[in-house]
Amino acid sequence: MAQDTAEPVIIAPVKPADQDTLRGFGFALTAYLLWGFLPFFMKAVAHIPATEVVAHRIVWSVPIAGAVLLWLGRTNDIKVALRTPRTMLMAVLTAALITLNWGIYVWAIGADRTVETALGYYINPLFSVFLGAVLLKEKLDLAQKAAIALAVVAVAVLASEAGGLPWVSIGLALSWGFYAFFRKTLPVGPNQGFFLEILVLFVPSLGYIIYLQSTGQGHFGSTGATDLVLLMGCGLVTAVPLLIYANGAKLLRLSTIGIMQYIAPTIIFVIAVFVFREPFGPAKMVAFALIWISLAIYSSSLLRQHRGRQRLAASERDEARREEARSRG
Incomplete structure (x- = not known):
């Protein structure tokens, strides 16, 4: 999912250029399914304050x-x-940005605002494209501009209906978008970067947990074995999907990953509406319809760009072969 943490180093063989592999697809699909069903785990810890859950996610991931x-x-x-x-x-x-992202996500699930988290993760790739245009001066084609415009309209529809901005969705998209942007400048591998981030957060998180336990506010063991197991499991649900995803990402084309990233928010959306029974009125229907249309436009643009690069690469290879044949002749 435009997901809730960094991607670690890929620990899989490098794939041939511009080719997908079944193994890579299996790894990536497994990771996106785990991220998609993560709301069930977060619902199980919804009685625990989000700050405490995030602290345990950090400590047990180390x-x-x-x-x-x-x-x-x-x-x-x-x-x-x-x-x-x-x-x-x-x-x-x-580390601060990813902590903010995790905090919003955990709080939103517990506050019965899972639909808004799904919307945030749908918006995320479009916001990343927008960031690239604004901060890196990347050129946007007409389809990408139209996709971003539709996403803005979708947010405006929700804001009009709710009397305020859907801050959960916007907060998730902004925190992850800026996290991903700045994460690219961290001069270490993704796996090392993830460890460095949680290492930076480890001491304050552990100190916070100790404070909660010493003041009788903590849930680690003091409220039963179930909470103890769930809080220790925070590390597994944080790190394991990342490691599985890492094994698949380098075995897939970027365009394939770009399309697959919608699997997780789609599952989250279905869980929110049909399992958690969160309200889904006309305004949200219109907003999600606009988002889905914008993502279809964006995805088609992504695929066209990929095919264009493939054709250009094939043309350059053919020209190189002809040049080599002429030099031999």
Whole structure:
């Protein structure tokens, strides 16, 4: 999903250029399904304050991410990063953004606003395209401009109906969009970057958990075995889908990943409406219809661009072969 954390280093063989593999598709699909069904887990911890849940997500992710780094033999990258002030400053920024994203998501599920989280993750790729145009001066084609415009109209429809902006959706899209933007500038691999972020957050998160437990406000073990297991499981539901996704991402084309990213918010939407029975009135129907149309336009543009690059690459290869044949003749 335009998802709720960073992508770690891919620990799979490099695929041939511009080819999908069944193995990669299986890994990516599994990850998106896990992200899609994550609201069930978050609903199970909805009685626990979102800040406490996020703190446990961070603390219990550290040993998992650390074990992966040890397995990959990439601990030296972390040592170098810890001695580089610029890298650490950027890690602090991205860590703050991902914490905000997690906090909004966890709170929204517990507050019966799961529909809004689905909308936020649908908007996310469009907001990323918008960020690229504004901050990186990337050129947008007509289809991309139309897709972004429809997304803005969808948000306006919801704002008009609710008497205010759908801040959960906007907050998720903004926090993840800026996180992804700044994360690209972090000069370490994705897996190392993820570990660095949660390492930055580890001490304050652990301190917060200790404070809650010492003041009788914590849920780790003091409210029963169920809460203890659920809070320890926060690390698994955070890190495991990322590692599975990592094994698939490098075995798939970017355009394939671009289309597959809608699997998770679609599952979240279905769960919100048909399982959690959250309200889904006419305004939300119109807004989601506009978003789905905008995503269809955006996806078709993405596929056209990919095919254009393929044709250009094929043409260049053919020209290179002809040039080689002429030089031999």
